[in-house]
Amino acid sequence: MGLSIVILAAGQGARMYSDKPKVLHTLAGKPLLAHVYQAASALTHRDIYIVYGFGGEQVPDALQDLQVNWVKQEEQLGTGHAVWQAIHDIPAADNVLILYGDVPLITEDTLQKLVDAASVSGFSLLTTYLEEPHGYGRIVRDDSGNIIAVVEEKDATEALRRIGEVNTGFMVVGASALRGWVDSLENENKQNEYYLTDIVAKAVAEKIIITPVLSESSMEVRGINTRSHLAETERYFQLVQAHHLMHHGVSLADPARFDCRGELEVGRDNEIDINVVIEGRVKLGNNITIGANCYIKDTIIADNVRVLPNTMIDNAIIGNGCRIGPYARIRPETTLGEDVHIGNFVELKKTNLGNDSKVNHLSYLGDAHVGSNTNIGAGTITCNYDGARKHQTIIGDNVFVGSDVKLVAPVKINNDATIAAGTTVTKDVAENKLAISRSEQKTISDWKRPKKT
Numbered sequence: 001m002g003l004s005i006v007i008l009a010a011g012q013g014a015r016m017y018s019d020k021p022k023v024l025h026t027l028a029g030k031p032l033l034a035h036v037y038q039a040a041s042a043l044t045h046r047d048i049y050i051v052y053g054f055g056g057e058q059v060p061d062a063l064q065d066l067q068v069n070w071v072k073q074e075e076q077l078g079t080g081h082a083v084w085q086a087i088h089d090i091p092a093a094d095n096v097l098i099l100y101g102d103v104p105l106i107t108e109d110t111l112q113k114l115v116d117a118a119s120v121s122g123f124s125l126l127t128t129y130l131e132e133p134h135g136y137g138r139i140v141r142d143d144s145g146n147i148i149a150v151v152e153e154k155d156a157t158e159a160l161r162r163i164g165e166v167n168t169g170f171m172v173v174g175a176s177a178l179r180g181w182v183d184s185l186e187n188e189n190k191q192n193e194y195y196l197t198d199i200v201a202k203a204v205a206e207k208i209i210i211t212p213v214l215s216e217s218s219m220e221v222r223g224i225n226t227r228s229h230l231a232e233t234e235r236y237f238q239l240v241q242a243h244h245l246m247h248h249g250v251s252l253a254d255p256a257r258f259d260c261r262g263e264l265e266v267g268r269d270n271e272i273d274i275n276v277v278i279e280g281r282v283k284l285g286n287n288i289t290i291g292a293n294c295y296i297k298d299t300i301i302a303d304n305v306r307v308l309p310n311t312m313i314d315n316a317i318i319g320n321g322c323r324i325g326p327y328a329r330i331r332p333e334t335t336l337g338e339d340v341h342i343g344n345f346v347e348l349k350k351t352n353l354g355n356d357s358k359v360n361h362l363s364y365l366g367d368a369h370v371g372s373n374t375n376i377g378a379g380t381i382t383c384n385y386d387g388a389r390k391h392q393t394i395i396g397d398n399v400f401v402g403s404d405v406k407l408v409a410p411v412k413i414n415n416d417a418t419i420a421a422g423t424t425v426t427k428d429v430a431e432n433k434l435a436i437s438r439s440e441q442k443t444i445s446d447w448k449r450p451k452k453t
């Protein structure tokens with residue numbers, strides 16, 4: 001028997017007060033729906049259907065890479081109506097796993113248990129106990145403990161609202177029975193919606209026993225309905241990631257003040273200070289220290305590197321033993337060799353620096369190739385843009401660039417050259433030569449400094 005998967009993602013998420021469909025709000029930098037898809041797609045399955053609707057094509061446009069069939073629900077008339085949109089495409093002999101796109105932390109393991117449980121009676125339902133069940137559908141059981149219905153909170157009596165066992169929204173149902181039940185749903189309830197949850201009572205009326213699976217983690221089945229839920233879930237998720245990293249040999253100054261919005265691969269003995277944000281894919285070697293308030297995205301950092309506080313690194317490759325910051329900005333397509341020093345208020349863009357080179361203060365290097373053992377003085381600027389095009393600056397090995405130098409690209413400075421402080425370099429500089437451009441200093445002997453009155 002094959003497994004088809006339906007993910008419901010058409011709702012607006014009115015309680016988010018947002019123009020963006022709820023499932024596109026991000027958790028750890030990734031849309032909620034992408035988290036659900038990741039867990040679901042890990043199962044052995046046939047096809048995945050995602051039901052979308054609110055916000056037009058925003059959801060499929062944002063998640064074009066997913067291997068799914070997009071099914072449009074023009075009007076969002078309820079979760080049962082949403083399943084109905086996809087059900088007619090699903091082979092009748094399949095089991096159907098239904099997931100809600102706003103429950104991002106669901107795990108592959110739990111879903112697999114739910115799929116396995118469906119082999120008992122053809123209908124399995126994931127439930128959990130919550131101390132604060134507000135907003136969830138309640139699980140109603142009979143005297144022998146069998147599930148007989150799911151009642152939405154808005155339709156529940158006081159007594160039913162006191163039930164702590166809730167519907168997570170995840171279920172596995174045989175496709176042909178599911179089709180019959182969703183076809184016959186009605187919307188006579190407080191919200192005038194076609195509730196998927198009503199199929200539970202329909203199945204029970206046909207003497208089908210619902211096989212419950214109990215989720216042990218209330219967080220994995222948490223639905224995101226408000227921005228507060230989103231923030232709480234984000235903090236939970238980040239804390240789990242932080243402990244996972246510590247377990248793999250990273251010291252975090254404060255696990256509550258660390259954020260990874262992507263994938264972080266780590267070596268041993270890395271130390272990360274507070275308020276560090278990691279985005280995209282970042283790979284760290286061994287013995288790295290990252291100071292407070294750093295932002296690092298899509299970057300590979302080799303061993304023994306020190307990143308000092310308030311540094312941003314985006315899409316770069318950092319060699320062994322480098323020291324970067326404080327207050328440095330490394331922009332995309334930058335590569336640093338070994339033992340390179342980048343100091344405060346230095347911006348690098350699309351620039352390579354060879355081993356042992358230094359740019360210690362207040363500089364901008366863009367579209368530059370710098371050799372090894374070269375020193376770039378304070379305030380050096382590559383003038384790489386003529387208003388229309390970008391041009392390259394090439395600097396060789398053992399070059400000494402004095403302070404406050406303008407390098408008007410395209411220009412080349414050969415090995416062992418020296419550039420005097422204050423020079424505006426407009427012509428290539430030959431090996432071993434000194435280039436200097438300076439207006440002559442004058443002395444005005446009778447000058448009087450203005451006095452304040």
Ligand code: UD1
Binds near residue numbers: 137152166197
């Ligand atoms: C739903 C369940 C509730 C359960 C809770 C768990 C129903 C009727 N209620 O309530 O029992 O405890 O989830 O989180 O199913 N959606 C559509 N089309 C629609 C309506 C919703 O695709 O017409 C999608 C939403 O985008 C969302 C999911 O279905 O991803 C759940 O909808 P939501 O409105 O959040 O349902 P809840 O009120 O949370």
Ligand code: CA
Binds near residue numbers: 100102224
């Ligand atoms: Ca919900």
